[in-house]
Each structure stands twice: as C-alpha cells, then as structure tokens.
Amino acid sequence: MNTALRLPAPDVEALIQGRMIAAMSQIFLNPRRQFALYPSDASINLLPTEHYYRSAFLPIAQSAIAQLNSETVLIKAWAKCETCQILNDAESLAALSRLTVWTDEALQEILSQRGHIFLAYLRVYLLPQPLEVPVNPKGNFISLPHLLTITESSPVLSDHIFTERCQQLEHRQPPLHPELEELQNAISQVSINNPSAKELDRDIKIFLGWTEDSLVTQVDPDLNWIKTIAAVGNSSDGQEFEKLVRKSLIKLGFKNSNAKPEASLDPDSTGGAGGLDFYCETPYPVVGECKATKTDTVTDGTPAQLVKLGYKHLQQQYDSCIKIILAAGELNKHANKTATGNQMNVLRPETLQKLVELKAKHEGSINLLELKPCLEQAPFGEDADDKVKLYIDKVWQNIRLRSHLVQLVKNYLQNTGLDNAGVEALHGAYFGSHPPQPLKTEEMHDILIELSSPLTGYLGRKKGGDGSDRFYFLRDLPAA
Structure with missing residues (x-):
C-alpha cells in the first residue's frame, strides 16, 4: 500500500x-x-x-x-x-x-x-x-x-x-442504546486517571459494539513485579523477596492493620532482625517466613525460627494462625519434619507467582475463604505445595469452563441469527462444541446465571419461569 x-x-x-x-x-x-x-x-x-x-x-x-x-x-x-x-x-x-x-x-x-x-x-x-x-x-x-x-x-x-x-x-436504524452512549462520553472524560472509570468505559464500548474485547483488554500493571517473584525467590536477595511476598499477600486480598514492624504486612519494609517476615490479620490470620536462596538447602533453623518468633510476637494468637514458609531451596529432612509436625505449609516461589498471576488476570478468581481449608489441612511440609497447585488448577478449570460457555452463547447466536437462546438449546449445542467437561442442564443453567450477574456481566439474561431463562452475549471471558 x-x-x-x-x-x-x-x-x-x-x-x-x-x-x-x-x-x-x-x-x-x-x-x-x-x-x-x-x-x-x-x-x-x-x-x-x-x-x-x-x-x-x-x-x-x-x-x-x-x-x-x-x-x-x-x-x-x-x-x-x-x-x-x-x-x-x-x-x-x-x-x-x-x-x-x-x-x-x-x-x-x-x-x-x-x-x-x-x-x-x-x-x-x-x-x-x-x-x-x-x-x-x-x-x-x-x-x-x-x-x-x-x-x-x-x-x-x-x-x-x-x-x-x-x-x-x-x-x-436508530442507535440501540443512546443513553449508554451519553454515559460513555461522560465517563471517558474522567477515565484517564481513574482505573475504575477506565474499566467501565471499556465495558460500555464493548457492549455498544464500538470495539472488540481483545483490543481493549487491560493488562494489570502489577504483573510487572508479579513475574519476578520466582526469579527473586531463587536468588540471594532475601529482603526483596520478603517485600514481594508481602505485596503478593496484599494482592491476594490479605490485610493487616498492625503497625508494629515485627508483625507487619507493609510491603515497603521488612520484619528486620527478630521480626516476622509477614503477618496477616484478615480474612484469617496467616504468619510466615521467607527463605530466598540460589542453591542452599533450607535447614531446621527456618521452621524453628517461625515457631520462636510467632510465639514471641503473637503469643497465644500464633496457635490459630495458618503457617507458611516460602522457600526456593529444598528442606533437609530435619527441617521438613519440623515443618510437618508444626503444620507449616512449605510453598515454592513459583507456586506463589502462579497464584498471584491468576489473581491479576482474573480479579475475582481467588476466594481466600475457599483457599483456607486447603492451607489448614494436611499434607504439610513440602508436600503442601502440591495441594496449592491443585487449587490453582481447579480455579483455572472453572475459568476455562465459563469461558467456553460464554463463547458457546456467542457462537450459537451468531450462527442462528437469534438475539437470545434458552438453556435447552445451549445444552444441546454444548455437546458438539468439544466441551472441557460433562455438564447437566441444571449445572449449565446455574453457571449461565452466574455469568449473567451484574457483577460479572459476561452474559445478559431474560428471566423466565420454570427454568425458561434466555441468555445473550455481552463480552468475552479470556481463558488465559
């Protein structure tokens, strides 16, 4: 050209x-x-x-x-x-x-x-x-x-x-949603410096058909530091790793109002000598130690220190805390025995990075109350890393299923020329769409209602009686 x-x-x-x-x-x-x-x-x-x-x-x-x-x-x-x-x-x-x-x-x-x-x-x-x-x-x-x-x-x-x-x-033909066009114009004036307004502006543009979801998907800027968690954890920079762990826990939704540096979650500081590496108060108490290392084996001193400092700074509250050690190196047999005996979850930096990346890509994907039983139950020690990986895999499986259903509704309406579709028709189309897993009609209906909630907004719903709801496409749900 x-x-x-x-x-x-x-x-x-x-x-x-x-x-x-x-x-x-x-x-x-x-x-x-x-x-x-x-x-x-x-x-x-x-x-x-x-x-x-x-x-x-x-x-x-x-x-x-x-x-x-x-x-x-x-x-x-x-x-x-x-x-x-x-x-x-x-x-x-x-x-x-x-x-x-x-x-x-x-x-x-x-x-x-x-x-x-x-x-x-x-x-x-x-x-x-x-x-x-x-x-x-x-x-x-x-x-x-x-x-x-x-x-x-x-x-x-x-x-x-x-x-x-x-x-x-x-x-x-007249515009379908002139009021939304006016709203988008008003929001666009304040969206430059307001992330929430920018996200709403994006969603309205997609709904109006002014742009494609793939062109406006916003990348979470926190991914820049999230993608460094594993590398820093596998280095000798212990202070930076501790700060990244604190930032990660905050990103996941943990909080701590405690201003004491010895039992804090402040991402701009560290526990220092004699202080806990991190401590979360809500939605449930979590306490832990970080051990960044290139090649060193983690000795018994790391889990023993968590017990000592936990009781020192939290006293009886320590017993009710979920205990986590974030370590890159392997624990020797004494360290792993101490961690297991004291119900400590030993997680690798790579697993933490995957968990926080998932949160950054899909804001509502990590439910800390669903994660809690996973951290409270055996196995502990180094085997705990596998149960957290299974939790992450389960969340991704749920996201991919929902993404598949959103795409199913989108494709079905485009192929049929309909404005909306009932559950029975979508369930029939589901089995010819290389589904990620089997679904009963009632299960699909429940998920479609979830996806059409105003808080998710991937599908729209026209309510009907006795399961005769009809659904239509609003916006894509990325599965990566």
Whole structure:
C-alpha cells in the first residue's frame, strides 16, 4: 500500500475507536479499495468544529485536532472500502447523524453546497506500529514516502459486529442504546486517571459494539513485579523477596492493620532482625517466613525460627494462625519434619507467582475463604505445595469452563441469527462444541446465571419461569 486517504483527524479517531464505520469522501471510492487513514486538520470541513461534530463527540474531536503536529502526521490505521453510497436525500440525514459523529447541521450544509454526499463504509484495521510521515497539505489521496506493509490481524471490529453495523447504517436504524452512549462520553472524560472509570468505559464500548474485547483488554500493571517473584525467590536477595511476598499477600486480598514492624504486612519494609517476615490479620490470620536462596538447602533453623518468633510476637494468637514458609531451596529432612509436625505449609516461589498471576488476570478468581481449608489441612511440609497447585488448577478449570460457555452463547447466536437462546438449546449445542467437561442442564443453567450477574456481566439474561431463562452475549471471558 502506498496511498493514504485524507480525512479530518476527528473522523479518523472515531473510526479507530469504532464509534462509526463511515467516512465522507470528496470523491466516489471504489469498493475494495485500500488506503491508509491520514488525519488532517479540520479546515477541510465546511463548518467550524463545534457545529460540525455532535456535542457528545466534541471533546474528542477537539483533542484530536489539538494533537496534530505541524511537521509530521502519525498514521495509526488503514481501511478497506466495503461500499460507497451517493446520498442526496435530505430527509435521511438526521438518522445518519445519530449513527455517526456528525451533526445534522453539518450534513445538511454539505448536501446544500455539493448536491450530494459520498458515504463510504470502511472496514478499519490497526497498524502494528504507527507510521510517521511528513505533512502533505494537498489532495484527497496522498502518496506515502514508502510502501506500507499491512495485515488484517487487528480489525477494530469483528466480522459479525461490522456486518451488524453496516446493516444498521444502511437501513438508518436508530442507535440501540443512546443513553449508554451519553454515559460513555461522560465517563471517558474522567477515565484517564481513574482505573475504575477506565474499566467501565471499556465495558460500555464493548457492549455498544464500538470495539472488540481483545483490543481493549487491560493488562494489570502489577504483573510487572508479579513475574519476578520466582526469579527473586531463587536468588540471594532475601529482603526483596520478603517485600514481594508481602505485596503478593496484599494482592491476594490479605490485610493487616498492625503497625508494629515485627508483625507487619507493609510491603515497603521488612520484619528486620527478630521480626516476622509477614503477618496477616484478615480474612484469617496467616504468619510466615521467607527463605530466598540460589542453591542452599533450607535447614531446621527456618521452621524453628517461625515457631520462636510467632510465639514471641503473637503469643497465644500464633496457635490459630495458618503457617507458611516460602522457600526456593529444598528442606533437609530435619527441617521438613519440623515443618510437618508444626503444620507449616512449605510453598515454592513459583507456586506463589502462579497464584498471584491468576489473581491479576482474573480479579475475582481467588476466594481466600475457599483457599483456607486447603492451607489448614494436611499434607504439610513440602508436600503442601502440591495441594496449592491443585487449587490453582481447579480455579483455572472453572475459568476455562465459563469461558467456553460464554463463547458457546456467542457462537450459537451468531450462527442462528437469534438475539437470545434458552438453556435447552445451549445444552444441546454444548455437546458438539468439544466441551472441557460433562455438564447437566441444571449445572449449565446455574453457571449461565452466574455469568449473567451484574457483577460479572459476561452474559445478559431474560428471566423466565420454570427454568425458561434466555441468555445473550455481552463480552468475552479470556481463558488465559
């Protein structure tokens, strides 16, 4: 590809965000033609910005214009023209305005001056890396300084959603959720520095069909330090390992209001000489020691120290605590015997990292009250690591099952063209979908209700009596 179509920067931004799938061209665009999207200033528009764009989109339009550079242009996407309509019907422009970012006033002005509007339906794809090119102030189409290699690996919208949006635009069907569009616009203004607002903004965009879940999945920034737990645990940096363990326990949901440094969970400090490496108060008491090591065997001194310091700082409370030793090296037979006899769970740094990674990727996946019996019951000592691994595997199995069911609902509705589906039909489709495990109809129904809870929001539910609930797809559930 060596050409780019010049469009106003706000229009390009709306296309990249999935807010609309159309562009107004100065010339007729042949279907299947491909070009990069060149964001230009708004001088090519026939009205001032505040009259050209709808009020809900105006802040984004103004921001897109303000970010333009006087010397270079950043090209972030390319597009394929699916079809191009010639509009000369003034009565349909109000409906068109509701499906795009342009005001009815702007569309009427263009039609009155030009006698027609070339409306191109564009399938937009993101570039792997933005391309910076010199500003070129002239022409509808602009020659790129060198050939641009493109792929269809990052479409802004899936085939299914794009087809639905094309039909909606072609038939001038009104937006399904105008109130949500207004809410999204309000939230977007505060989402830059507010993680909760950013997540809600993302979910509303997915629900409105403005973007795909795979394109906006937010990576937890804590994964940067979480992925270092095993490496640090297998090093000689004991202080850093202790801090990472404390951060991990906080990430999992443990808390401690105790300000005493000798029995703390403060991730910015350590227990120091004579202090416990970590102590959690809620939702249940946990106490433990950390032992980072490259190659050394863990001696009897580590579990013995936990007993000594536990009674010293917690006294009788120590007996009711869950005891954990986090150690990279193997325990010698005396150390393992002491740990087992004192009901201490000996866990490896790799297992802790897997547990915290799971929490970071799936916020509600780790239930500390379900984890508690696992830590309270035998086996103890080094064998305890296997029972925690089994707990992690069980959680992943539950996530993969739920992810499979969400995808099942999505695929079933796309293949049948239905808006929603009943449990019996979905249960029948389940057995032909290479299911991860057998499920009874009642079991599937219970999980579908869970997935349609407002607190999860992967599916929607239309309630019915006597098990006649019907479900529809809202957003994907990643299984990794």
